[in-house]
Amino acid sequence: MPVNTSQRRRLIASVNPYMTNLFHLRNPFIVAWWSASFPGFGHVLLGKYITGFLLMAWEVFANNMAHLNEGIFYSMTGRTELAVKVMHGEWLWLYVTFYVFIIWDSYRQSIEYNKYFILSVREGSPIQMKNINPLEINILEKRNPVYALFWSLLTPGLGHFYVNRLPSIVFGVFFWIITAYYSGLYKCVLYTVSGEFDLISQTANPQWFLFLPSLYVFLAYDSYVSTVEYNKLFDRELEKHLKARYQHPDFKMPL
């Protein structure tokens, strides 16, 4: 009994050759918190990839124009006057309005998406499947979330290769390389390993370095959560198939 998706109002997931996108329950506070740590992350978590990556690009651009990270660095290490001097007021104004809106918006959306998810499960949760086209392949498979975590922690972005999500691969790797390069991260890692601690403070660029922690942890977290949720989708899809094919009325039940 094939599911006619057009008869249902709410799709629960779309599997296409480039990626899998799906609704699942999310904690709105966690989503809002990731938005606060790096505008755009919350929207990426919700599956709004284009919106999310635009916002991430905005965050890097506006933060750099306002020299916000530098300001945070100087303020928190007790050099308040220096902080005031490096920051640009007019860019800060623009930054703040966007910042607050993005947090609010991702919080609101995740509550709505949770309701949508519950309704679509009750409706029968149809899944749109298109696994292959001439350029790419993406299938539902069982994956181990620990592998996603491991690869992503090794080099951010690799975890998304494992879950097969093309937009996150491109943007994740891209953002990581840009921020790692300008912050001087890998040079600092080399200096740390060889014990040349004196050289670190000359090499590290605080403005860019402060992007790294949230980017690093987020990409790992996101690839982990995606693996778990894709596995659940796999179960859901298989369950529908088994019920449709292997529960025939002619089956003779044992007495």
Added chain:
Amino acid sequence: MKLNYLISTFTYSTSLELLLTEIEKAGVHKTQILAIPMDRLGEFQTLMDTDFSDDQKSLLDLAGVFGAVFMLLGVIYGLALYWGPVIWGSIGLVLGIISGFAIEYLYKKKRKGLTLKKSEKEVIVIVHIQDSLTESVKKIILSHGAKGIGTVKK
């Protein structure tokens, strides 16, 4: 003709589907196969629960939050300290992940405790089959990762 029942349990996987198609190829009609996917208890609980805060069932929510915050603090102060941002950032990351995970784990354990045991998602497969095929199908089932198998002979 003697007919037997072969009853086996599986977790959701691709090899389960491979198995079912293989049994069909071996000459068992699909009306002789019954697959019963067990309800996902955890999910049922979630949908009945109007509190959405612990739905994701990922124990890494707080670990991610704390990991990022502590790593950021490590980087900020590391930039001003001798060891530099790499070491202090890594220390912050590890401490954050451990503390976040511990808090969430203890909280969930305390809250859910005995009421919700993590159930593994299972499928029960019953094959109604003639005696002559029983042994060969049993072999196929055992080679596809069955968790357990039982036979009822008539």
